[in-house]
Amino acid sequence: xxxxxxxxxxxxxxxxxxxxxxxxxxxxxxxxxxxxxxxxxxxxxxxxxxxxxxxxxxxxxxxxxxxxxxxxxxxxxxxxxxxxxxxxxxxxxxxxxxxxxxxxxxxxxxxxxxxxxxxxxxxxxxxxxxxxxxxxxxxxxxxxxxxxxxxxxxxxxxxxxxxxxxxxxxxxxxxxxxxxxxxxxxxxxxxxxxxxxxxxxxxxxxxxxxxxxxxxxxxxxxxxxxxxxxxxxxxxxxxxxxxxxxxxxxxxxxxxxxxxxxxxxxxxxxxxxxxxxxxxxxxxxxxxxxxxxxxxxxxxxxxxxxxxxxxxxxxxxxxxxxxxxxxxxxxxxxxxxxxxxxxxxxxxxxxxxxxxxxxxxxxxxxxxxxxxxxxxxxxxxxxxxxxxxxxxxxxxxxxxxxxxxxxxxxxxxxxxxxxxxxxxxxxxxxxxxxxxxxxxxxxxxxxxxxxxxxxxxxxxxxxxxxxxxxxxxxxxxxxxxxxxxxxxxxxxxxxxxxxxxxxxxxxxxxxxxxxxxxxxxxxxxxxxxxxxxxxxxxxxxxxxxxxxxxxxxxxxxxxxxxxxxxxxxxxxxxxxxxxxxxxxxxxxxxxxxxxxx
Numbered sequence: 001x002x003x004x005x006x007x008x009x010x011x012x013x014x015x016x017x018x019x020x021x022x023x024x025x026x027x028x029x030x031x032x033x034x035x036x037x038x039x040x041x042x043x044x045x046x047x048x049x050x051x052x053x054x055x056x057x058x059x060x061x062x063x064x065x066x067x068x069x070x071x072x073x074x075x076x077x078x079x080x081x082x083x084x085x086x087x088x089x090x091x092x093x094x095x096x097x098x099x100x101x102x103x104x105x106x107x108x109x110x111x112x113x114x115x116x117x118x119x120x121x122x123x124x125x126x127x128x129x130x131x132x133x134x135x136x137x138x139x140x141x142x143x144x145x146x147x148x149x150x151x152x153x154x155x156x157x158x159x160x161x162x163x164x165x166x167x168x169x170x171x172x173x174x175x176x177x178x179x180x181x182x183x184x185x186x187x188x189x190x191x192x193x194x195x196x197x198x199x200x201x202x203x204x205x206x207x208x209x210x211x212x213x214x215x216x217x218x219x220x221x222x223x224x225x226x227x228x229x230x231x232x233x234x235x236x237x238x239x240x241x242x243x244x245x246x247x248x249x250x251x252x253x254x255x256x257x258x259x260x261x262x263x264x265x266x267x268x269x270x271x272x273x274x275x276x277x278x279x280x281x282x283x284x285x286x287x288x289x290x291x292x293x294x295x296x297x298x299x300x301x302x303x304x305x306x307x308x309x310x311x312x313x314x315x316x317x318x319x320x321x322x323x324x325x326x327x328x329x330x331x332x333x334x335x336x337x338x339x340x341x342x343x344x345x346x347x348x349x350x351x352x353x354x355x356x357x358x359x360x361x362x363x364x365x366x367x368x369x370x371x372x373x374x375x376x377x378x379x380x381x382x383x384x385x386x387x388x389x390x391x392x393x394x395x396x397x398x399x400x401x402x403x404x405x406x407x408x409x410x411x412x413x414x415x416x417x418x419x420x421x422x423x424x425x426x427x428x429x430x431x432x433x434x435x436x437x438x439x440x441x442x443x444x445x446x447x448x449x450x451x452x453x454x455x456x457x458x459x460x461x462x463x464x465x466x467x468x469x470x471x472x473x474x475x476x477x478x479x480x481x482x483x484x485x486x487x488x489x490x491x492x493x494x495x496x497x498x499x500x501x502x503x504x505x506x507x508x509x510x511x512x513x514x515x516x517x518x519x520x521x522x523x524x525x526x527x528x529x530x531x532x533x534x535x536x537x538x539x540x541x542x543x544x545x546x547x548x549x550x551x552x553x554x555x556x557x558x559x560x561x562x563x564x565x566x567x568x569x570x571x572x573x574x575x576x577x578x579x580x581x582x583x584x585x586x587x588x589x590x591x592x593x594x595x596x597x
Contacts (some may be wrong), residue, residue: 004192005186009178013048013089016057018178020086021094025059025077026117026220027086033089034098036222038108038121041088045110045136048175056181057082060194062217062305076215077184080194093176095137101332103238104555112136114153114168115160115575132240138171146173208296211281214288217304224323226304229330232261233287235282236334239268240277261436267336272355275343282364285408287329290371293416300326318423332371341380342370342387349388350459353480358452361400366391373413386423388597392459395452396440396590397430398469441583447506449486454508457562457586460593461513466560469512470534470546471531472553479513487514489563489582490575495523500575509579510587512561518546527578529565551577562586 019025035266047054058081079086088108088513090096097105109122112133120126121137127134133153138144146169149304156161185194207559219230233254237247248271250257278286288300302309304326332338346366351357366387373383393402400407415421444453461476468479469487478484488495488510495505522530537544538551547556558565562585566573573581 005189006197007184009182009184010559012177013093013183014176014182016086016182017090017094020090023076025079026216027079027083033101033103034084034091034108036084038110041108042110042119042121044085044088045092045175048178049117049119049171050087051178052182054085055082056183057086058185059184059245060185060189061187076220078220080213080216081184084585093137093140095135095141103235103252105252109135111174112139112168114172115157117171123320123475125415135174139169140176146170155467171207182350190298205210209281210301211284214284214297214300214304215414216281216444217301217328218323221304221319223322224320225327225587226254226323228259229323232259232265232330232334233255234461235261236265236268237278237280237283241264241272241274243269243271249471254432261334262335265334268449273343275346275351276339276363276367277354278364279360282360283330283333284366286364286371287326287333289365289408290332290368290375291325291329291413293412293508294370295410295412298403333367333505338371338374340519342367345370345384345387345590346391348384348463349392350389350462350593352454352459352462352477354456356480357395358450358455358460359395359400361404361408362391364435365394365400365411368412369415372412373419376416376419378419378551382420385597386420389427389594390423392456392594392597393427393430396456398452399430415461431594435583437589440587440590441580443581444507444586445579446508447503449506449508449511451508453590454511456590456593458513459506460590461560463593463596464589468518469514469561469563470518470548470554470557471515472547474515476513479515485514485516485519486511487522490527490578491522494526495575504575507579512563515546521545527567528570528572532570 001042016025020027037552044054057079059077059079062076062078087098090494091098091108092110092262095107097107100106111122111126112118113120113131114133117133120132130153133139139149146166150162150166150169150594154160154169185197189197215233217229218226218233219540222228233247233251235249239249240556246266249262256262284300285297288297289295292303294300300322304319306314306316306322308315308318346357357363358475367375369390370383370387373386411422442455444451446453458476458480462480466476468476469472469489471479488505488514490505490510492505532547534545534554535551538549538554541549543549548557555565555568558568562582564573564578564585567578
């Protein structure tokens with residue numbers, strides 16, 4: 001027999017809005033930046049006016065929690081789909097303020113032309129035009145009197161048909177009586193089941209983000225301080241990207257600026273480093289995994305709901321403890337000393353520019369590892385070494401690119417049990433001799449400039465203080481910080497003339513960091529020609545490419561950039577053979593670099 005795990009009922013818009021206003025249904029997104037633009041709000045109102053459907057609203061009934069005194073408390077309903085639509089309706093019909101991307105409170109005002117029966121986003125021109133109702137929320141206000149407004153409008157627009165205008169007003173006011181389907185999911189459903197239901201129902205195939213679900217759960221639990229905790233996560237992430245936001249924060253949320261959270265994050269006002277600018281998903285994942293030693297965010301939602309995994313019951317004390325533990329994790333995450341030392345470790349591995357880091361989850365787990373090792377009282381030198389090595393391993397092997405939550409779950413449990421042993425075992429297994437001599441060179445057979453392996457190669461050059469290609473004094477580090485050029489050793493146009501396609505001439509084995517003036521001087525010359533001229537400039541002391549005029553210094557530069565020395569002596573070599581040899585040299589350099597970490 002099929003057991004139905006949801007109920008579907010139609011409710012007038014007015015009823016839904018009253019439930020939200022009275023907090024019977026929690027809508028956590030109302031405290032976060034509204035992502036719709038004003039024209040989308042206008043279109044929603046227009047659809048309702050024309051009698052078009054606007055889709056179902058989905059709410060999840062929080063599980064009933066057993067309180068400490070033995071009694072039970074029915075959980076609150078959380079809106080998990082339809083938050084933007086409900087927020088838009090509250091803004092347009094009830095005149096409620098929304099929060100914009102800068103966390104400023106503002107109104108979205110929709111205007112109505114009853115003669116043409118059309119809607120528009122209100123603007124100064126519309127506000128001066130007597131044919132328009134500049135703000136439709138006034139029509140839905142309790143004190144609104146239809147006949148008085150009709151009389152006023154027709155007096156200002158004597159050419160209008162009074163009956164037509166009356167019908168238009170009636171139609172607009174009746175919007176709040178339009179029924180909308182509310183799907184209520186059973187409190188007995190597992191988080192994974194709710195996610196699956198959401199995906200299947202949602203026509204656009206949007207995935208229910210577990211972090212969004214967790215953040216919603218946090219926000220609605222005011223008893224455990226969840227509303228402030230959620231703000232702390234949102235505000236920290238916004239400040240990390242826009243330090244000047246602190247001025248608006250002080251002006252617009254005085255309640256929050258009086259909390260310990262604000263004091264702990266105030267250092268961000270002077271921070272301009274962008275190596276690690278976490279999203280709220282990143283911050284939540286790191287805070288949760290480092291303190292709970294679990295990797296799956298659906299477990300966090302269950303724990304915040306009070307889930308006892310043994311008895312499958314929901315208990316108040318478990319929810320309370322979960323919130324306290326998560327709060328500790330968030331404060332650890334935003335701690336200035338922790339955060340800056342972690343970023344320093346990543347930089348010390350040669351990753352000095354945010355463009356070099358393509359895997360945010362590799363960064364996230366590296367920070368989890370840092371916080372975990374601190375909790376386990378490892379000394380700072382050992383923490384730095386283990387975090388550096390683990391981060392580079394994660395990037396090289398794309399450890400967290402597939403199912404990051406599953407891998408997080410495995411790694412945190414084993415790291416917490418026996419940190420150094422587990423890390424060394426993974427390094428031995430993943431980065432064996434076979435990996436360095438065969439797998440790594442083979443994985444360099446790619447034309448993706450943003451390849452994580454090429455970025456590790458650049459990090460190795462930074463760590464080893466290598467000079468740029470044919471540069472006497474300018475380092476790879478200097479070039480990366482100044483956004484220098486990626487140069488083709490075998491020039492692109494030269495290879496095009498040899499009928500090589502893009503996938504071949506843009507091989508990462510053909511890339512080096514070079515000064516733009518050196519790149520321009522080489523132009524489209526074939527390697528045999530300009531390498532011959534490089535050798536000659538060391539004999540004549542007349543620099544043509546860069547400033548190196550000493551043959552030993554030139555050889556050292558080619559070695560640092562993993563370029564086969566045979567090119568300097570005019571040895572005939574095919575482009576394919578050049579790539580093969582250079583990939584091997586690059587892999588060997590990365591191996592030496594890894595051993596130095």
